[in-house]
Amino acid sequence: MTLLLLIIYLAFISLGLPDSVLGAAWPAMRPDFDAPLDTAGYLFMVIACGTIVSSLASGKLLKHFGVGKVSLVSAAMTAAALLGFHFAPSLLWLVLCAIPLGLGAGAIDAGLNDFVARHYKAHHMSWLHSFWGVGATSGPIVMAFFIDTQDSWRNGYLAIAIIQFSLVIIYSLSLPLWKKVENTQKRTIVAETNTDESVKQPKSKPLQTKGVKFALLSFFFYCSAEAAVGLWGSSYLVNVKDVSPSVAAKWISFYWAGITIGRFITGFVTLKIDNNHLIRSGQITALSGAILLLLPLPIPFALAGLLLIGLGLAPIFPCMLHETPTRFGTTHSQSIMGYQMATAYTGTTFIPPLLGFIATQTSIAIFPMFLVLIIALMLIASERLLYVLK
Incomplete structure (x- = not known):
């Protein structure tokens, strides 16, 4: 199990690598395709839509083929897509490659998260998502290296594709190990079907299970808040707080570092504190940070607010x-x-994008108000879920 856990950690680094690369590479890519600035947003949406589709289908795929095979095929799809970006002769080619990139990411993400939730303790889940942060941080660094030294975003994508293909080889060699663990898992599930806990709703569909809808709302609001800060935080600091663009970029990097480091620390905290308490305390901390951004305080308090939001968000998703x-x-x-x-x-x-549209019609000054609303809704949905499951 330890060897398999190491493989999963490597997988999450590789999952994070392509997630942040498009934004870093786009300024260098755009002239080659004579594309408008907002085209990157459409490519991102194609990738995300593919991820959503494969996430929805992951339950049936995982039950039929197992985590090992699904992870192998998913990694192969993302590697091939990244290689396609390297060779892309046109914008249409990029769009076509974005489809398997998204489809591959969704299935493997859901499968590995479920596998770790079943077989490992809570601290491993937090550390797992810290490794995703390592990958997300490293992707732009790899791309920047090739753009700076070789003036080639294509070679940056090639390097990341090679890393992904290396993971495909590792998955291929580890298939017997996955199969062994999954056979053990199937025996455990069969045994659990005879217990009172697992037959509470034996004929219910997944979405009819008690509390699921509140859980889905919690995930929706969490990722909305995390992505909104990452996308619009710098714009808010520059246009409202009069911070220079370079300083604003550094402050947003502190936000991402807060999430990554916070998840690493959370891995140790889960040894003493249960997941539900960590989720609640994280939501309250993030809400406090958003309120700090909202208040008309000196500029250093804005940095403190971003750090609080990052540290607060850190334990929520993995827990x-x-x-x-x-x-x-x-x-x-x-x-x-x-x-x-x-x-x-x-x-x-x-x-x-919805926040961006509203801000364009009004002002980016609504950013902290929007954050307070989203995080508060997440807290309400999460507390409602706990109440329903009592």
Whole structure:
């Protein structure tokens, strides 16, 4: 199990690598395709839509083929898509490659999250998502290296594709290990179907399971808040707080660092504090940070607000994921995990652009008010879920 956990950690680094690369590469890519600036947003939406579709289908795929095979095929799809970006002769080619990139990411993300939630303790889930942060941070660094040294965004994509293909080889070699663990898992599920806990709703569909809809709302609002800060935080600091663009970019990097480091620390905290308390305390901390941004205070308080939001958001996502089998039982956990990931990606895809549209019609000054609303709704949905599951 330890060897398999190391493979999963590597997988999450590789999952994070392509997630942040498009934005870093686009200024260098755009002239090659003579494309408008906002084309990157449409490519991102194609990727996200593919991720949503595969997340929704992941429950059936995982039950039929198993986590090992689904992860292998998904990694191969993302590697091939990244290689396609390297060779892309036209903008249409990029759009076509964005489809398998999204489809591959969604299935493997839901599958690995469910696998870790079933087989490992909560601190591993937090550390797992810290490794995603390592990948998301490293992707732009890799791309910047090739743009600076070789003036080639294509070679940047090639390097990341090679890393992904290396993971495909590792998955291929580890298939017997996945199969062994999954056979053990199937025996455990069969045994659990004879217990009172697992037969509370034996004939219910996943979405009819008690509390699932509030869980989906929690994921939707969480990812909406996380993505909104990442996309619009700098614009708010520059246009409202009169911070220079370079300083604003550094401050937003502190926000992402807060999430990554916070999740690493959360891994140790989960040894003493249960997931639900960490989720609640994280939401309250993030809400406090958003309120700090909203108040007319000196500029350093804005940085403190961003740090509080990042640290507050850090434990929420991995702890909610890890609670899935506990909250809803193992019978439907794979399907519910897929629904949760799809809902999360829906929030990431549509809410930040909605905020941007509203801000264009009014002012980016609404950013902290929007954040307070979204985080408060997440807290309400999460508390409602706990009440329903009592």
